[in-house]
Amino acid sequence: MRPIPHSQKQQMHPFMCLPETSFHETSIVKPSLTVAPTVKHNSVSYAPTTHRKSTSGPSHTPSVIQLNPLPMKKHGCDRLSIQVCSEEDFLKDVMQFLIQRGHNRLVPHGGLAEFPDAVLNAKRLDLYNLYKEVVSRGGFYVGNGINWKGQVFSKMRNHTATNRMTGVGNTLKRHYETYLLEYELAHDDVDGECCLLCHSSAPGDWMNCGLCGEWAHFGCDRRQGLGTFKDYAKTDGLEYICPHCSLANYKKPPLPPKVANGFSNTAYVPRSV
Structure with a gap:
């Protein structure tokens, strides 16, 4: 049996009203867009990281990393330079900064003995060396120019010679965004670099x-x-x-061959033409 076709004609009603969408469109005024200030060498605006939720799990899709952080007020701490600052002083300063920024959930009740409350490769996350390696390579917003597994993870206490972890680079990026990104933006620890080939600091790969x-x-x-x-x-x-x-x-010169009785020990090999 064939289905009975239905008529597509619209029925006329005595009272016709405007659709709800058109009513709202005429009654709502679009807010004016404000352009956020940008950093000197970037051109894309960046939303503040305070309102970003950090989630973890196998089904979580990593958020797109923006290229232009908003200028942040400097911390104004009396911490020594990161090259000479001790790990204990650094972690205390990070904890104080996170509390000032309202990230109390990142600071455990046990204080320094339990900070950070994150584990990587069965060890407490080494925030100290993670931060030092990233800022010495231009900071987080250098982007993919940093080999997180080969250059950063290998310098951390979480690294082991028999490590078989997968996705280490993305894991380190997420931890850095959670604990250290705002801290980096509020301090002058990043080494300013220029290209050794073109001698400019223009953005690029x-x-x-x-x-x-x-x-x-x-x-x-x-x-x-x-x-x-x-x-x-x-x-x-x-x-x-x-x-x-x-x-x-x-250009390194090859090692000189061993000489015995005035003659070289290397055998002469005829060159094939």
């Missing part, structure tokens, strides 16, 4: 050399066979070596 620690725009490196930026930026990506370090290693 920044890469950190694994040998000398200097920064370079990936687009400024014209060497062949480097691959793509994504090959280095992913969590388990390649380690970038700048042209200067590559050239220095190439």
Whole structure:
């Protein structure tokens, strides 16, 4: 049996009213948009991190990392430079800062003995070395130029030689956003860097050399066979070596052959043409 077709004609009613959507559209005035101030070298506005919820779990999709933090009032603490500051003084300062920012849930009741309340690779999260390694490489907003697993995690106490963890880079980023991102923005610990090839601090695909620690725009490196930026930026990506370090290693003189009775021990191998 075939279904009985229904007529698509609209019925006329004695009283017709405007749809609810059109009524609201005519009665609501759009608020004026304000442009947030931006940092010197960036061009994309960034929403304050205070209202962002931090969730964890296998089904959680990592939030998109913006490129332009809003200027934040400096902490004004009397902490020493991060290069000479002790770990205890650093953690106390971070705890005080988090409380001032209203993040009391991140500071356990047990104080310094239980801070931070986060575990990575069966050990308490090493915030001290995590912060030092990130700010020494240009800070969190350098983006994918930092190899979080190869350059940062390997310097932390949470790292082990037999580590088999997956997704370490994304885990470290989430912990950094939770505990240290606002702290970084409120302090002058980030090393300001310029590209060692073009000598500018313009935004771009920044890469950190694994040998000398200097920064370079990936687009400024014209060497062949480097691959793509994504090959280095992913969590388990390649380690970038700048042209200067590559050239220095190439120019190292070979070890002289051992000499016995005035003759070299190396055998002569005829060169095939």
